[in-house]
Amino acid sequence: MSNIPSTQLFPSRTHPSDRIRLCGVQDQPGFGPLTAVPHPDKAISQRATIVAAAGHGVSRLSNLADCRDLLRNLDCLADLGVNIRPIGDDAVEIQGQGPEAVTSTSLTVDVDNSATTARLLTAMVAASDADVTITGNTALRRRPMAEVVGPLHALGADIVDIGPNGHLPIQVRGRPLPGGSARIDVHSAQPVSAALLAAALAQGPSVIHRRVAARDHTERLLRWVGVEVEETPLTLHVQPRAWGPLSLRIPGDPSGAAFLAAVHLASAHRERPLVLREVCINSRRTGFFRILRSMGAEVDFSAVDHDTPEELANITIRAADQLRGVHIDDPELVQSAIDELPMIAALATLANGETRIGQASELRGKDTDRIVTTVELLRQFGVQARPTMDGLHVRPTPIQAPAILQLPRDHRVIFAGIVLTVLTGGYGELHGLEAVATSYPNAINELRRWVVVEE
Numbered sequence: 001m002s003n004i005p006s007t008q009l010f011p012s013r014t015h016p017s018d019r020i021r022l023c024g025v026q027d028q029p030g031f032g033p034l035t036a037v038p039h040p041d042k043a044i045s046q047r048a049t050i051v052a053a054a055g056h057g058v059s060r061l062s063n064l065a066d067c068r069d070l071l072r073n074l075d076c077l078a079d080l081g082v083n084i085r086p087i088g089d090d091a092v093e094i095q096g097q098g099p100e101a102v103t104s105t106s107l108t109v110d111v112d113n114s115a116t117t118a119r120l121l122t123a124m125v126a127a128s129d130a131d132v133t134i135t136g137n138t139a140l141r142r143r144p145m146a147e148v149v150g151p152l153h154a155l156g157a158d159i160v161d162i163g164p165n166g167h168l169p170i171q172v173r174g175r176p177l178p179g180g181s182a183r184i185d186v187h188s189a190q191p192v193s194a195a196l197l198a199a200a201l202a203q204g205p206s207v208i209h210r211r212v213a214a215r216d217h218t219e220r221l222l223r224w225v226g227v228e229v230e231e232t233p234l235t236l237h238v239q240p241r242a243w244g245p246l247s248l249r250i251p252g253d254p255s256g257a258a259f260l261a262a263v264h265l266a267s268a269h270r271e272r273p274l275v276l277r278e279v280c281i282n283s284r285r286t287g288f289f290r291i292l293r294s295m296g297a298e299v300d301f302s303a304v305d306h307d308t309p310e311e312l313a314n315i316t317i318r319a320a321d322q323l324r325g326v327h328i329d330d331p332e333l334v335q336s337a338i339d340e341l342p343m344i345a346a347l348a349t350l351a352n353g354e355t356r357i358g359q360a361s362e363l364r365g366k367d368t369d370r371i372v373t374t375v376e377l378l379r380q381f382g383v384q385a386r387p388t389m390d391g392l393h394v395r396p397t398p399i400q401a402p403a404i405l406q407l408p409r410d411h412r413v414i415f416a417g418i419v420l421t422v423l424t425g426g427y428g429e430l431h432g433l434e435a436v437a438t439s440y441p442n443a444i445n446e447l448r449r450w451v452v453v454e455e
């Protein structure tokens, strides 16, 4: 096998325009449900590549997310010396040789925008023989790393240097990890995932204490390859062991499904049901759909056969005559909808009462401070919205699209901006869309089902 640059994958990948014009409702003759297939999941793709690289033998991963974060993730593994070979447009073989096969010294790996990759790679490198500096783009260098570094230190990692205020870049000096007991003091899933991976690669058993049971894709993948991970609501017990190769088709992204559902509910076609096919319905990711239900929409999951650690379903959405405002402050529900909260705030403008989102201070440490950028976005539409310490409040308001909507460099907030524009009839210019490629390069093409798009 030979190392490959990411450019060899996804030959027909869309490169979204930075500017588009929306020109009103798309003609949708006929009745019956609309159907769509969301893109493959980014969080699972990024974990699967790293679990494959840290295991032993040739893993085969197909239906990988074609987004920028995943491409960078593959390039970083290749930079570390992991052999990766494309075996189709969206599939790779990864030659896992265990983290100890990574022996580079004085290497700097740039993960660009992906915090998931930064945090999981830190754990893998910590258990290797390498000495690596991990850095990222300007936005990522403002995001917290100390919450990952602390638990890894507790498991025996040697992280010798960390940037100002606990941010990237960090220098990781790999060595055998003894394992031990680590505590995660934030709601975020990523420090838990990093600690889990380090624990699975350690020499002795570990226990990880967490504050909230958030997304558990790492737990599921590790169990899938035979690592013992026992779970109570707030602890994880891990028995390390070397694992073999992984064969996995990545399931559909519930966050991508949420975007399609939100656009549909905002559109003039919401009278028709929408069916979203083959979506991962891990309950720690599907908070958006539970919130939609409590707002009054009908959401049905119909299970689909699968051979992955995640459950899959076709999701059918039917609009409510009138959405209700909701109060969302249960930490587990918030984490299970964390990336979709800007879109919930957008849909809340349609509701018949105020929506309040709390316990969501994690939003402040994303690509942007999403509490600030979501409120700014809503205000561009004339919405009465206000930030709180740990969330935001949205009053239902008659809204109007600005002639030009200037979007922040943050895909999740851009998706909310698109939903708001569709909600106002689907007219207007959108500027600054390029960041949709972070997770969903094809999002603008998908939009054409509901509105006319000119590039």
Ligand SMILES: O=C(O)C1=C[C@@H](OP(=O)(O)O)[C@@H](O)[C@H](O)C1
Residues within 6 Å of the ligand: 043, 116, 187, 188, 189, 190, 191, 193, 215, 338, 339, 362
């Ligand atoms: O673990 C993951 O794959 C992610 C976890 C969440 O971040 P936090 O764990 O930092 O809350 C989420 O916002 C991010 O999109 C991806």
Ligand SMILES: C=C(OP(=O)(O)O)C(=O)O
Residues within 6 Å of the ligand: 113, 114, 115, 116, 117, 339, 366, 367, 412, 439
């Ligand atoms: C914040 C996100 O991802 P990450 O933390 O991996 O950058 C996201 O996808 O919204």
